[in-house]
Amino acid sequence: MTKKIDRFLAERQPRTPCLVIDLDVIADNYRKLRTAVPRAAIYYAVKANPAPEILTVLEGLGSSFDTASVNEIDMVLATGASADRISYGNTIKKKADIAAAFSRGVKLYALDSEPELNKIADAAPGSKVFCRILTSGANADWPLSRKFGCDVAMAKKLLIAAAQRGVIPIGVSFHVGSQQRDPGQWDAAVGQAAWLFSECENAGVTLSMLNIGGGFPTRYRRSIPTMPEYGASIEESLHKHFGNRIPDIIVEPGRQMVGSAGVIQSEVVLISKKSDRDTKRWVYLDVGKFGGLAETMDESIQYPITTSRKGTPRSVILAGPTCDSMDILYEKADYRLPEDLEIGDKIEIRACGAYTSTYASVAFNGFEPLKTYCI
Numbered sequence: 613m614t615k616k617i618d619r620f621l622a623e624r625q626p627r628t629p630c631l632v633i634d635l636d637v638i639a640d641n642y643r644k645l646r647t648a649v650p651r652a653a654i655y656y657a658v659k660a661n662p663a664p665e666i667l668t669v670l671e672g673l674g675s676s677f678d679t680a681s682v683n684e685i686d687m688v689l690a691t692g693a694s695a696d697r698i699s700y701g702n703t704i705k706k707k708a709d710i711a712a713a714f715s716r717g718v719k720l721y722a723l724d725s726e727p728e729l730n731k732i733a734d735a736a737p738g739s740k741v742f743c744r745i746l747t748s749g750a751n752a753d754w755p756l757s758r759k760f761g762c763d764v765a766m767a768k769k770l771l772i773a774a775a776q777r778g779v780i781p782i783g784v785s786f787h788v789g790s791q792q793r794d795p796g797q798w799d800a801a802v803g804q805a806a807w808l809f810s811e812c813e814n815a816g817v818t819l820s821m822l823n824i825g826g827g828f829p830t831r832y833r834r835s836i837p838t839m840p841e842y843g844a845s846i847e848e849s850l851h852k853h854f855g856n857r858i859p860d861i862i863v864e865p866g867r868q869m870v871g872s873a874g875v876i877q878s879e880v881v882l883i884s885k886k887s888d889r890d891t892k893r894w895v896y897l898d899v900g901k902f903g904g905l906a907e908t909m910d911e912s913i914q915y916p917i918t919t920s921r922k923g924t925p926r927s928v929i930l931a932g933p934t935c936d937s938m939d940i941l942y943e944k945a946d947y948r949l950p951e952d953l954e955i956g957d958k959i960e961i962r963a964c965g966a967y968t969s970t971y972a973s974v975a976f977n978g979f980e981p982l983k984t985y986c987i
Contacts, residue, residue, distance in 0.1 A: 613918070613962060617875050620987050621960075628879045628958065629899035630983045631969050633661070635669050637873035638965075642673050645828065645865055648843030652861040655699050657826055658684045660866030660966040661874075665986035667691045670869075678864040682712045689716060699823075701785075701864065703728060703744055703760055710735040722785060724762045729770055733777035741774050742783040742823055743767040745808070747801050752789020752827065753912050761786065764804050768811050775817045783821030783859065784808050790867055791913065792827035795837050795845035799852070806853035822850075823862040830871030830963050833914045839868075867966040874965025876904070876982070880957045881933055892927050895949060897959065900932010900939040904968035904982040905961075908941040916962040923952030934977045 614634045621632065645654060655678040656670050662684060667677070668691050676697040677688045688698055695717030700710070703724040710721065714736035721732050724744045732741055745767050749755030762770070767784065774781040786801040802824070809819045824846065829836045850858045882896040899905060907913035917930070925948035932939035949959075972982040 613875055613960060616987060620985065621875075621877055624985075626877070626983070626985065628877050629897070629903060630985060631874050631876050631904070631964060633663065633666065633870070633874045633965055633984065633986045635665060635873070635986055638666060638669055638870055639673060641865075641869050641872065642670060642675065644839045645863070645868060648839040649846060649861070649863055650843075651847075651858070652824070652863045655701075655823075655862055655864045656869055657701075657864045657866030658688065659970065661870045661969060662687050663969070663984055663986050664690070666870060667693075682709050682716075685713055685716060685718060695719070699862070699864075701823075705731065707731040707735050714739065721779075723770065723774075724760060724767075726770060726773070729774055729777060729779075733774075733779050737778045738780070740780045740782045742785050742821060743770050743774075743781070743808075744785045744787075745801070745804055747786050747788050747797075749789035751792060751794040751797055753791035753793070753829075755789040764808055767808055768815075771808070771812050771819065772815050772817050781812070781817055781819065783819045783823060785823030785825060785862075787825035787864075788827045790827060791829045791832075793829055793834070793836055795842045797827070798824060798846050799849040802846075802849040803853045809854070809859065819859065821860045821862060823864065826864045826866050826868070828863075828865050828868035830867050830966065832963055833916055869966075871963050871966040874963070874968065876961040876964040876968065878959050878961060880953060880955050880959065883953065883955055892929050894931060895928045895953065896931050896933060897941075898933050899961070899982065900934055900941060902934050902936065902939060902973045902976045903932060903979060904964075904972040905932070905941060906971040907967055911942055911945045913967075914942070914945050915964060917947060917949070917959055918962065919950060919953060919957060919959045921950035921953050921957060923950035925949060926951045934979065936977075 655676045657678045671691040671693045678701040680702040699720045701722045719739045744761040746761035771781040784805040788797040878897040878899045929943045930941040969984045
């Protein structure tokens with residue numbers, strides 16, 4: 613909670629639930645990442661939060677952008693950013709969408725399969741491509757393995773084939789998992805990428821770019837390493853595996869860039885028990901999984917939650933307002949709220965700037981999407 617957000621909530625008293633973003637925090641997070649990984653080009657992962665105000669701030673700071681759809685590409689272009697600052701990083705694209713991106717000037721595409729290579733070669737001839745490889749996702753609170761990427765043997769075949777299909781294979785990408793709390797997790801993937809660079813060079817294909825993805829975390833309930841620790845670990849891995857031939861580096865921050873900049877204010881709708889024997893109260897909020905807190909699934913992302921009440925903290929079960937039994941936020945993670953908490957009280961869910969507003973349903977149960985204020 614920044615002073616700016618605190619003042620906004622006190623003075624404006626917006627209707628809840630709402631997300632409030634402090635743009636100054638985003639600018640500061642950008643500068644911290646730039647300092648930690650100075651050799652890398654920063655491609656903000658637009659999916660984390662595509663609010664126009666956020667994109668405009670990052671464009672002004674010189675950021676490039678990782679996009680997942682043509683709509684996101686158009687959002688970036690609307691800021692005045694040129695198409696050469698955009699990567700179409702989704703490995704699952706319709707051919708028509710590739711063609712639409714290409715018509716807008718986008719020339720950098722991700723792939724992880726032969727059918728995707730064929731679509732890009734047909735719809736975006738002459739473009740640059742990079743192949744995403746699988747990682748374990750170990751130690752990440754929100755793993756991104758299995759669905760995206762291919763093994764290194766297949767990646768080698770795809771990059772060599774790309775050179776024969778009228779596109780330009782320039783490199784390799786990977787993602788060690790969102791909210792990655794272990795700076796050492798980049799090392800194995802960098803090593804695999806270095807092997808691919810060598811194998812492709814032996815086959816006559818010279819690669820020049822390594823996309824080390826995102827994964828940089830936001831502070832939630834548990835401590836995390838500092839950005840300099842991540843930067844130092846990644847730099848050590850690059851020198852270890854590439855020696856003096858370190859390629860161009862891309863990073864794709866999302867959560868790190870915007871997570872700590874946002875606070876959701878919510879209202880307590882109901883406090884109840886299921887029986888007289890219950891030792892835990894159920895606390896129902898006016899925001900839940902379908903209102904933007906989808907990452908509470910399996911209690912994976914555990915947001916800090918605060919209130920102005922000062923009573924003795926007691927264990928609670930936290931749930932959302934919808935008529936869906938899946939709309940339970942935290943039951944096992946031992947969340948505690950003051951025993952004097954009452955219906956109608958406001959609570960703040962902190963570090964909610966990433967992956968919340970765009971997860972909110974359009975009208976599930978008739979509830980409005982999460983309102984966002986950028987200040």
